[in-house]
Amino acid sequence: MVLNWGLIRLLTHPKQLPRLSYISGASLLIKREVLERVGFLDEGFFMYGEDCDYGLRLRKAGFRLAVASEARVLHKGGTSWASNLAADEHFAAHNVRLFRKHAPWPLLAVAGYALFWLAEYSLRGRFDKVGALFRGLRRGWQLPLG
Numbered sequence: 001m002v003l004n005w006g007l008i009r010l011l012t013h014p015k016q017l018p019r020l021s022y023i024s025g026a027s028l029l030i031k032r033e034v035l036e037r038v039g040f041l042d043e044g045f046f047m048y049g050e051d052c053d054y055g056l057r058l059r060k061a062g063f064r065l066a067v068a069s070e071a072r073v074l075h076k077g078g079t080s081w082a083s084n085l086a087a088d089e090h091f092a093a094h095n096v097r098l099f100r101k102h103a104p105w106p107l108l109a110v111a112g113y114a115l116f117w118l119a120e121y122s123l124r125g126r127f128d129k130v131g132a133l134f135r136g137l138r139r140g141w142q143l144p145l146g
Contacts, residue, residue: 020065022055037061044144047087049094056102088132089139092117096140110137 025041028051038061041050055065096110103109114137121129 020055020067021059022052023065023067025051025054028054034058034063038063044097044146045094046090047094048091049098053098053101085128085132088129089136092133092136093140093143096137097143097145100140101145110140 038054038057042053043050045053058065092113095113099109099113100106114133117133118130121127121133
């Protein structure tokens with residue numbers, strides 16, 4: 001069981017709040033004017049990256065993101081993707097798509113990302129995940145951005 005002590009919401013006029021790049025899409029509260037101006041989540045992201053993409057788009061449109069500290073949310077559940085190679089491939093592919101869409105130097109961002117995960121998997125002896133990483137990297141360059 002995981003406790004999340006802040007319901008996430010978008011504030012158009014925040015006061016003395018830290019600058020956030022993105023917030024989890026699992027608990028967004030978005031005003032209608034924001035939806036009309038920025039649009040919806042990008043359906044080109046299958047499972048990973050859509051909330052980060054949306055946060056970056058919101059910031060580009062001039063909005064700031066914030067967390068409501070007074071809210072209480074209880075999240076029950078967990079994830080089983082830690083040993084799922086298909087999830088690793090999706091994760092890599094959609095991160096590559098995110099870098100291509102938003103990074104000033106996408107190739108450099110993807111190279112750093114690939115090196116990080118290659119080192120992580122190698123140090124942990126998870127060589128099975130290296131194949132999924134490279135399949136995801138290749139697929140991420142082929143995913144449409146629009």
